[in-house]
Amino acid sequence: MTEKRRSDILILGIETSCDETSAAVLKNGTDLLSHIIASQIATHQKYGGVVPEVASREHILHFREVVGQALKEAGVDFQDLAAVAVTNGPGLVGSLLVGVAGAKALAYAAGIPLIGINHLEGHIYANFLMHPELEFPFLALLVSGGHTHLVYFRGHGDFDVLGHTRDDAAGEAFDKIARALGLGYPGGPQIQKAAEHGDAFAFELPRAMLEPGSLDFSFSGMKSAVLNTMNSTRMKGIELSVPDVAASFQQSVIDVLVRKALLAQQNTGAQTVLLAGGVAANALLRRNLAERLEERGVKLLYPPPMLCTDNGAMIATAGYYHYLDRDFAPLTLNAVPGLGLV
Amino acid sequence: MKFLTIDTTTKVTALALAEAGSVVAEGFLHTRKTHSERLLPMLDQLLTAADWKLKELGFIGVVRGPGSFTGIRIGLATAQGMAQVLNLPLVGVLSLDALAWAGWGRSELIVPLLDARKHEWYTAAYRFDDMTQRPERVLPPQASAPAEWVLRLADMGERILFVGDAVTPYEDYLHQALGDRLVILPEYVRLPRGAYTVQAVWQKWLADPQGERVEPYYIRKSEAEVNWERKFGGKQDD
Ligand SMILES: [Zn+2]
Numbered sequence: 001m002t003e004k005r006r007s008d009i010l011i012l013g014i015e016t017s018c019d020e021t022s023a024a025v026l027k028n029g030t031d032l033l034s035h036i037i038a039s040q041i042a043t044h045q046k047y048g049g050v051v052p053e054v055a056s057r058e059h060i061l062h063f064r065e066v067v068g069q070a071l072k073e074a075g076v077d078f079q080d081l082a083a084v085a086v087t088n089g090p091g092l093v094g095s096l097l098v099g100v101a102g103a104k105a106l107a108y109a110a111g112i113p114l115i116g117i118n119h120l121e122g123h124i125y126a127n128f129l130m131h132p133e134l135e136f137p138f139l140a141l142l143v144s145g146g147h148t149h150l151v152y153f154r155g156h157g158d159f160d161v162l163g164h165t166r167d168d169a170a171g172e173a174f175d176k177i178a179r180a181l182g183l184g185y186p187g188g189p190q191i192q193k194a195a196e197h198g199d200a201f202a203f204e205l206p207r208a209m210l211e212p213g214s215l216d217f218s219f220s221g222m223k224s225a226v227l228n229t230m231n232s233t234r235m236k237g238i239e240l241s242v243p244d245v246a247a248s249f250q251q252s253v254i255d256v257l258v259r260k261a262l263l264a265q266q267n268t269g270a271q272t273v274l275l276a277g278g279v280a281a282n283a284l285l286r287r288n289l290a291e292r293l294e295e296r297g298v299k300l301l302y303p304p305p306m307l308c309t310d311n312g313a314m315i316a317t318a319g320y321y322h323y324l325d326r327d328f329a330p331l332t333l334n335a336v337p338g339l340g341l342v
Numbered sequence: 343m344k345f346l347t348i349d350t351t352t353k354v355t356a357l358a359l360a361e362a363g364s365v366v367a368e369g370f371l372h373t374r375k376t377h378s379e380r381l382l383p384m385l386d387q388l389l390t391a392a393d394w395k396l397k398e399l400g401f402i403g404v405v406r407g408p409g410s411f412t413g414i415r416i417g418l419a420t421a422q423g424m425a426q427v428l429n430l431p432l433v434g435v436l437s438l439d440a441l442a443w444a445g446w447g448r449s450e451l452i453v454p455l456l457d458a459r460k461h462e463w464y465t466a467a468y469r470f471d472d473m474t475q476r477p478e479r480v481l482p483p484q485a486s487a488p489a490e491w492v493l494r495l496a497d498m499g500e501r502i503l504f505v506g507d508a509v510t511p512y513e514d515y516l517h518q519a520l521g522d523r524l525v526i527l528p529e530y531v532r533l534p535r536g537a538y539t540v541q542a543v544w545q546k547w548l549a550d551p552q553g554e555r556v557e558p559y560y561i562r563k564s565e566a567e568v569n570w571e572r573k574f575g576g577k578q579d580d
Contacts, residue, residue: 051566053564054567057564060418064426067423101419105419108424109396109423109426110427332380335378
């Protein structure tokens with residue numbers, strides 16, 4: 001049993017936007033009492049990627065157990081909670097709806113406030129869990145399977161999106177190349193592993209920077225370049241080195257991410273940069289970006305790998321700050337698959 | 343024993359508060375808004391209007407399918423979430439079993455038709471039993487193509503009463519196929535209603551007053567599963 005006082009603020013965070021059913025109980029914004037993640041990776045592996053209807057079916061099968069386990073491990077009852085925070089977008093609509101409907105019912109039955117959290121904000125707020133002393137303003141580079149965003153934060157809920165991807169997200173590009181290389185799903189970790197023994201400069205690949213000064217991203221051209229290189233190598237009868245392709249592609253994506261982040265840092269003068277999202281777990285990205293920022297005396301923060309992928313702890317963390325602002329959602333809260341950062 | 347029932351398996355959001363087999367309050371919404379937006383606000387209004395508190399409930403009944411996949415999950419997630427907090431038993435019933443109560447006391451074969459998309463119906467057949475005073479299943483739940491199903495029903499040589507949300511779009515078709523053997527009730531009787539769910543749920547509770555782990559009942563596998571099995575073989579049933 002965890003010691004709790006009446007003044008403690010306990011938030012139950014729920015995340016079901018894609019292929020993880022997750023719930024966490026967070027005390028006072030920093031003390032993670034429990035964190036349960038039921039991953040569906042094994043279920044989707046045979047399809048080579050996340051199948052929305054299959055994901056929704058998995059969520060409803062595991063939702064109750066995941067929530068129950070989170071409360072049990074935290075040693076708390078629903079009556080001890082201050083609020084329920086849930087991802088209501090962006091994501092797969094069927095998956096989001098399981099979490100939203102479930103969270104609404106939990107909050108309503110417990111008679112406590114409901115908080116709707118933007119999944120992207122959740123990813124960024126995973127950093128607050130590790131670094132509650134984190135000060136504004138800061139720059140966040142959010143890189144995941146569905147999103148690539150550069151966001152400048154002045155305060156809680158006060159931010160500007162400086163740039164985002166115009167086509168594929170970085171993680172999506174990793175997934176597609178991983179599939180083409182026969183590395184399987186999810187692509188990011190597979191590419192990183194294959195790249196370990198590869199030559200990052202074996203293939204010359206473009207670094208799409210778009211028009212001068214742009215902070216937007218475009219990865220589809222880079223992805224096509226890799227696929228073309230793979231084809232022409234095979235046509236010439238040369239055996240393709242999977243590690244070399246993986247390493248070259250990984251390096252090209254990371255170079256673009258690092259250059260754009262540096263440009264945004266220079267433009268904003270932010271003295272802290274955060275990494276967030278599934279691709280933030282990429283070791284090379286962390287190392288390359290940290291080195292370049294260090295030259296400028298700028299701090300780089302990122303969450304541990306477990307908090308980079310989709311999880312309930314980051315939703316509980318974002319929920320905590322919304323709770324302090326009394327920013328609650330009505331019972332009409334709906335899932336918004338295309339919810340943006342505004 | 344007070345209970346609540348939830349049915350979001352069709353485009354109708356059907357809620358009811360009941361005490362034993364009697365309906366105390368009923369909610370019926372057949373609008374464009376999503377279940378997700380209107381379900382809990384409607385429940386909140388019903389409870390307030392009936393002057394009931396959630397903590398007075400003895401159990402929660404929920405329709406677990408077949409019907410809209412998303413609708414099934416919204417209803418179940420909602421029922422399950424409330425049951426979890428309030429520590430209440432759950433009772434799950436089928437949409438078709440609940441709809442069969444629309445044919446209470448009738449002598450015809452009772453056939454619920456629910457829109458299953460892809461030009462199919464979720465359906466089954468029932469007969470009202472004078473002894474038990476309830477509709478008893480004669481043909482099991484299935485997803486069926488209209489032509490196939492109508493042929494099978496016609497073979498039974500009886501008058502047939504159709505209920506459910508797929509009756510309206512197929513009314514002409516049914517007329518042509520079955521002629522004067524067809525019986526269609528007015529829409530306000532044949533669409534899903536909280537009152538029907540209450541009957542199905544209450545009967546089930548009487549038979550086994552414990553509750554259960556309720557899982558969705560889709561009838562159909564997901565398209566991805568079907569395609570995968572077609573490609574790589576694998577078990578046909580679960
Ligand atoms: Zn994510």
